[in-house]
Amino acid sequence: MTEDEIVRNTHGLPATVESLQADLSNVGVTPGTVLLVHSSLSSLGWVCGGPVAVVMALEAAVGSEGTLVMPTYSSDLSEPSYWRHPPVPEGWWPVIREKMPPFDAKMTPTRDMGAIADCFRTQEGTRRSTHPQCSFAARGKLAETIVGSHPLDFQMGDDSPLGRVYDLGGWILLLGVGFERASSFHLAEFRADYPGKKEIKQGAPVASQGKRAWLEFLDYDCDDSDFRTIGASFVESTGLVRTGRVGNASAQLFPQRQFVDYAVEWMEKHRK
Helix, strand or coil: CCHHHHHHHCCCCCECHHHHHHHHHHHCCCCCCEEEEEECCHHHCCECCHHHHHHHHHHHHHCCCCEEEEECCCCCCCCHHHCCCCCCCHHHHHHHHHHCCCCCCCCCCCCCCCHHHHHHHHCCCCEECCCCCCCEEEEECCHHHHHCCCCCCCCCCCCCHHHHHHHCCCEEEEECCCHHHCCHHHHHHHHCCCCCCCEEEEEEEEEECCEEEEEEEEEECCCCCCHHHHHHHHHHHHCCCEEEEECCEEEEEEEHHHHHHHHHHHHHHHCC
């Protein structure tokens, strides 16, 4: 969506830091919360200050005792034979494995995470985990606890930042996006036992002892085709999802622990 289209589609006055903070509070975000945010800037309408204003509003909503968390994935730093959106010629694969620059927590941009997450990762005081493919950024009281350690193997598993958010009783905020963006589903996939679950070998370029290296690691082959279905079932079955408007966007707020537990049970019952 172009900025002109965003301006024309904005209802009433543009959003500001103060109005966004008030909207977030009305949805149910409270000070002291560990808040995992998935977002779309354009869905908010025209924002006075763009992604900077949104980050400031989110941080104000959780307060000095809270912690803000966002996915900062760099999915292009991955095994090229798995690429589908778009795929690349097989003849390119060795070049990518040999020449792709290594992950750098400060320099490597996000891919398909949106302007808000990419803005947040560069803010002074924000910590970013060191996983080359599925990093998370966090800022606040518990940032180090959440992103200070992120193992290569099973990047969305119990020992990942998603697992730490679960342990800390965090909340998920979908800000102008749907359940297909809720990465905590991958923690559920890690925990769930279902027939089609398949272990795969991934790879990514990293800096190791001052040199570039392509490292291979284990993960599960994720399947996001049923994420919207599971999300809708969670909404209908639990009554745990708080909804409202933040700027022009629809927002959904819910506890991550109950969400993951529900998804594990659903997957074990329905996945083949």
